[in-house]
Amino acid sequence: MVNIKRLDSRAADFDARLKALLAFESAQDEGIEATVAAILADVKARGDVAVVDYTNRFDRLAVAGMAALELPQAELRAALDGLPAERRAALETAAARIRTFHEKQKADGWTYTEADGTVLGQMVTPLDRVGLYVPGGKAAYPSSVLMNAIPAKVAGVKELIMVVPTPGGEKNALVLAAAALAGVDRVFTIGGAQAVAALAFGTASVPQVDKIVGPGNAYVACAKRRVFGIVGIDMVAGPSEILVIADGSTDPDWVAMDLFSQAEHDELAQSILISPDAAYLDKVAASIEKLLPTMPRAEVIRTALENRGALIAVADMDDACAIANRVAPEHLELSLVDADPWVAKLHHAGAIFIGPYTSESLGDYCAGPNHVLPTSGSARFSSPLGVYDFQKRTSLIKVSRAGAQTLGRIASTLAGGEGLPAHAKSAEYRLD
Ligand SMILES: NC(=O)c1ccc[n+]([C@@H]2O[C@H](COP(=O)([O-])OP(=O)(O)OC[C@H]3O[C@@H](n4cnc5c(N)ncnc54)[C@H](O)[C@@H]3O)[C@@H](O)[C@H]2O)c1
Numbered sequence: 001m002v003n004i005k006r007l008d009s010r011a012a013d014f015d016a017r018l019k020a021l022l023a024f025e026s027a028q029d030e031g032i033e034a035t036v037a038a039i040l041a042d043v044k045a046r047g048d049v050a051v052v053d054y055t056n057r058f059d060r061l062a063v064a065g066m067a068a069l070e071l072p073q074a075e076l077r078a079a080l081d082g083l084p085a086e087r088r089a090a091l092e093t094a095a096a097r098i099r100t101f102h103e104k105q106k107a108d109g110w111t112y113t114e115a116d117g118t119v120l121g122q123m124v125t126p127l128d129r130v131g132l133y134v135p136g137g138k139a140a141y142p143s144s145v146l147m148n149a150i151p152a153k154v155a156g157v158k159e160l161i162m163v164v165p166t167p168g169g170e171k172n173a174l175v176l177a178a179a180a181l182a183g184v185d186r187v188f189t190i191g192g193a194q195a196v197a198a199l200a201f202g203t204a205s206v207p208q209v210d211k212i213v214g215p216g217n218a219y220v221a222c223a224k225r226r227v228f229g230i231v232g233i234d235m236v237a238g239p240s241e242i243l244v245i246a247d248g249s250t251d252p253d254w255v256a257m258d259l260f261s262q263a264e265h266d267e268l269a270q271s272i273l274i275s276p277d278a279a280y281l282d283k284v285a286a287s288i289e290k291l292l293p294t295m296p297r298a299e300v301i302r303t304a305l306e307n308r309g310a311l312i313a314v315a316d317m318d319d320a321c322a323i324a325n326r327v328a329p330e331h332l333e334l335s336l337v338d339a340d341p342w343v344a345k346l347h348h349a350g351a352i353f354i355g356p357y358t359s360e361s362l363g364d365y366c367a368g369p370n371h372v373l374p375t376s377g378s379a380r381f382s383s384p385l386g387v388y389d390f391q392k393r394t395s396l397i398k399v400s401r402a403g404a405q406t407l408g409r410i411a412s413t414l415a416g417g418e419g420l421p422a423h424a425k426s427a428e429y430r431l432d
């Protein structure tokens with residue numbers, strides 16, 4: 001029997017129970033924070049030696065130095081060349097679709113010229129060097145290699161440094177092949193907080209990057225939060241989440257499997273189903289019981305569903321949308337007969353999967369949009385990983401002699417108001 005929580009939005013204790021459901025991860029945080037802080041400080045102080053120590057400990061390796069933790073380009077290329085034809089075709093098709101989607105995100109600079117000849121504009125430039133975190137603790141993620149690297153390439157980033165843990169020394173051929181296909185420059189088989197630290201501070205072997213992107217477990221998410229400021233980060237992309245809103249028309253087995261699809265990532269993953277049809281929640285609960293024993297990762301799924309999963313009965317679809325906006329999930333599935341009209345009511349989600357045929361898993365691999373998405377409610381203020389994460393903007397200002405007369409008087413007046421006379425004088429010197 002899977003002990004998944006049952007909530008009802010009309011119950012008096014609903015707000016408190018929803019809050020508790022969403023606060024689960026922060027309850028775990030204290031221990032993780034302390035561990036991560038210690039690892040970051042140690043890698044900063046001891047560099048490669050500390051990275052090797054933590055990698056040996058957490059990934060069960062016994063390497064003597066960092067040289068053993070970098071993969072040569074020839075090994076990446078050989079992995080790509082050695083793929084079975086069907087896998088290679090799937091990887092290439094996914095890569096092509098991801099590239100097509102992301103090319104639409106590329107922003108160009110612009111300028112405009114005022115009547116007096118003053119030119120204003122914005123220059124867009126790619127980042128020089130980025131670190132791509134590809135998770136690898138409990139599963140291998142070739143799809144995350146593509147999702148990280150392709151938007152960086154589209155943006156024109158000069159150098160891509162990828163890190164990926166290989167627990168027990170097991171390298172995943174598809175991960176290596178994806179790195180070759182996407183044009184990653186260097187790959188280190190390191191992970192967790194120690195990999196984030198190496199990229200953020202730099203070590204003798206791992207070059208310091210300008211920004212670290214990519215998803216990972218709670219240790220990775222915590223480490224990224226902590227190094228922000230020394231390097232840029234994309235977002236907090238932690239344990240996976242799915243929230244399904246269903247009207248009862250979709251086969252309950254489909255929805256149960258959609259909930260499993262994110263629960264199987266991690267014991268800390270979150271799967272929530274909301275429906276105005278209480279009898280349908282019972283049907284999905286029965287599907288969960290029936291299907292769980294058939295799943296190879298049944299224990300991870302069960303733990304995730306019991307930890308952070310929930311079946312929520314609501315009054316109607318408006319109620320369902322309001323709760324989804326409070327949760328701000330990474331993935332939001334609308335398993336409804338007529339889903340389109342509800343999209344406009346949903347403001348906070350990493351990605352919305354519209355209609356019963358759009359399983360979230362298609363977005364994970366090959367639909368085209370990025371699967372690196374904000375988690376833990378951060379979809380309230382963050383966006384999917386995209387080309388814009390690898391581009392930055394610089395303002396351009398070229399004031400003509402005539403423009404200096406108009407703007408100089410305004411600046412001088414405002415500088416006087418701020419009590420900053422050097423500002424005023426520097427503008428006034430340029431007045432005719
Ligand atoms: N949001 C997204 O876009 C997205 C995409 C893909 C995957 N994910 C999530 O990424 C996560 C991947 O997690 P994972 O564990 O498989 O791989 P991971 O690479 O994120 O983490 C593995 C590393 O965690 C560190 N670690 C593990 N236990 C530790 C401990 N007790 N103390 C210190 N460090 C420890 C180790 O260094 C290990 O190498 C999952 O939660 C999955 O749901 C999210």
Ligand SMILES: N[C@H](CO)Cc1c[nH]c[nH+]1
Nearest residue numbers: 141143144240241364371
């Ligand atoms: N669902 C993950 C993002 O939360 C991405 C992924 C990769 N492979 C399978 N799933």
Ligand SMILES: [Zn+2]
Nearest residue numbers: 240261262364
């Ligand atoms: Zn997934």
